[in-house]
Amino acid sequence: MSKFVVQPIDRLEGEISVSGAKNAVLPLMAAVLLTDKPCVIHNVPNLKDVNVMIEILKVIGAKVEIKGNSLSIHVPEIMSNEAPYQYVSQMRSSFDVMGPLLARTGVARVPMPGGCAIGERPIDLHIKGFKALGAEVEFGHGFVEARAKKLVGANIYLDFPSVGATKNIMMAATMAEGVTIIENAAREPEITDLANFLRKIGAKITGVGTDTIKVTGVSEFSGTEHITMSDRIEAGTFLIMSAMHNSNVLVKNVVESHLKPVIAKLRECGVQVETEGDDVRVISSGKLKAVDITTLPYPGFPTDLQAPFMSLLTIAEGQSVIMETVFENRFTHVPELNRMGANIKIEGHSAVIKGSTKLQGADVRATDLRAGAAMVLAALVADCETSIHDIYHIDRGYYNLEEKLKGLGVEIKRIQD
Ligand code: EPU
Numbered sequence: 001m002s003k004f005v006v007q008p009i010d011r012l013e014g015e016i017s018v019s020g021a022k023n024a025v026l027p028l029m030a031a032v033l034l035t036d037k038p039c040v041i042h043n044v045p046n047l048k049d050v051n052v053m054i055e056i057l058k059v060i061g062a063k064v065e066i067k068g069n070s071l072s073i074h075v076p077e078i079m080s081n082e083a084p085y086q087y088v089s090q091m092r093s094s095f096d097v098m099g100p101l102l103a104r105t106g107v108a109r110v111p112m113p114g115g116c117a118i119g120e121r122p123i124d125l126h127i128k129g130f131k132a133l134g135a136e137v138e139f140g141h142g143f144v145e146a147r148a149k150k151l152v153g154a155n156i157y158l159d160f161p162s163v164g165a166t167k168n169i170m171m172a173a174t175m176a177e178g179v180t181i182i183e184n185a186a187r188e189p190e191i192t193d194l195a196n197f198l199r200k201i202g203a204k205i206t207g208v209g210t211d212t213i214k215v216t217g218v219s220e221f222s223g224t225e226h227i228t229m230s231d232r233i234e235a236g237t238f239l240i241m242s243a244m245h246n247s248n249v250l251v252k253n254v255v256e257s258h259l260k261p262v263i264a265k266l267r268e269c270g271v272q273v274e275t276e277g278d279d280v281r282v283i284s285s286g287k288l289k290a291v292d293i294t295t296l297p298y299p300g301f302p303t304d305l306q307a308p309f310m311s312l313l314t315i316a317e318g319q320s321v322i323m324e325t326v327f328e329n330r331f332t333h334v335p336e337l338n339r340m341g342a343n344i345k346i347e348g349h350s351a352v353i354k355g356s357t358k359l360q361g362a363d364v365r366a367t368d369l370r371a372g373a374a375m376v377l378a379a380l381v382a383d384c385e386t387s388i389h390d391i392y393h394i395d396r397g398y399y400n401l402e403e404k405l406k407g408l409g410v411e412i413k414r415i416q417d
């Protein structure tokens with residue numbers, strides 16, 4: 001176990017770069033299971049979750065080569081239809097292999113992913129989709145097993161625009177006979193990135209980015225090369241961090257259109273945010289106004305930036321309310337921020353934040369990935385040193401965070417706890 005020891009900083013100035021998106025690259029890697037031809041994925045962040053997915057793919061039969069930020073993956077043959085528990089238990093998105101395995105071989109066996117720190121996270125919508133495509137699904141001994149002699153296109157309505165279910169059903173449907181329509185589909189940019197990859201290997205998909213996705217089944221796929229989209233959540237974290245200081249920071253490799261609600265809220269807080277080509281500049285005085293936020297599926301305010309934005313609102317002038325509508329338990333950072341002197345009360349699905357706090361350096365925990373990022377942001381505006389424990393959560397999703405922050409003059413050390 002390691003911890004970060006972070007010193008506060010008055011002014012942030014310079015440039016910070018955004019890496020490839022964790023939540024895009026994991027399904028891209030799983031999608032390679034659909035084809036027996038080699039694929040290369042570029043702009044891959046070297047994160048723990050990526051390494052877990054590599055291990056799962058190897059067990060299934062993939063030959064994987066890592067060259068810098070590129071991954072060559074070739075699955076000439078499926079050697080095992082089962083994702084091993086030891087890896088799935090470490091990373092929920094291992095469940096992404098279910099759809100492509102089912103499509104390619106007619107059998108997929110994956111351990112139940114279970115809940116995690118932010119909620120129960122059921123998989124009922126994934127299963128509803130597989131069954132609609134003609135699969136028989138059984139649960140037993142901690143596994144989900146789906147079997148189908150043949151998948152047949154179907155109309156599938158998702159009760160909630162689940163990102164995971166949309167990805168899995170879309171991948172399963174690529175080889176189903178006939179047409180599949182996914183209604184109330186998720187519209188997240190990571191779905192579009194996945195669909196772009198699938199189209200490059202030969203899938204027929206239209207409607208991505210809208211709530212109705214149409215997939216026409218094909219029987220064969222080719223190989224391809226693909227550049228992973230830039231990480232909109234990492235980018236948003238850096239924009240929020242910059243806004244919290246007296247700053248002039250250029251956040252590089254940002255797709256501004258992916259972050260519209262976040263940029264709008266930063267501007268409401270009084271921050272200057274300007275697009276410069278593929279980069280976004282934040283100029284802030286560090287004096288911020290309170291704003292209210294409701295998290296929503298894309299294109300609404302992303303739940304993954306709720307915790308980092310809450311750190312910002314602890315120092316803004318006035319009272320803010322954040323309503324979390326996507327996950328049922330995504331306020332585990334609240335007690336940690338309160339340990340640093342914040343004044344936040346949870347009322348049902350809302351957090352009421354009384355601002356203008358001078359946060360105090362303290363020992364705190366990263367209770368999940370984004371909650372961990374929120375603690376780093378809070379630590380940078382505290383009155384003295386903060387130690388953030390359990391940073392393995394942060395390592396799952398922020399590539400090279402210490403080095404990137406050091407580039408802006410931040411003093412941050414990783415210490416064995
Ligand atoms: N849900 C169901 N049934 C299902 C699937 C989902 O009820 O079958 C519910 C969930 O319990 C949750 C809501 O629907 O309350 C949203 O879940 P969704 O399936 O959309 O999320 P996910 O695919 O599990 C991905 C990201 C999350 C991100 C969410 C929402 C990955 C690997 N994970 O999760 O990212 O918060 O979409 O945008 O892509 C993170 O990066 O820190 C993270 C948690």
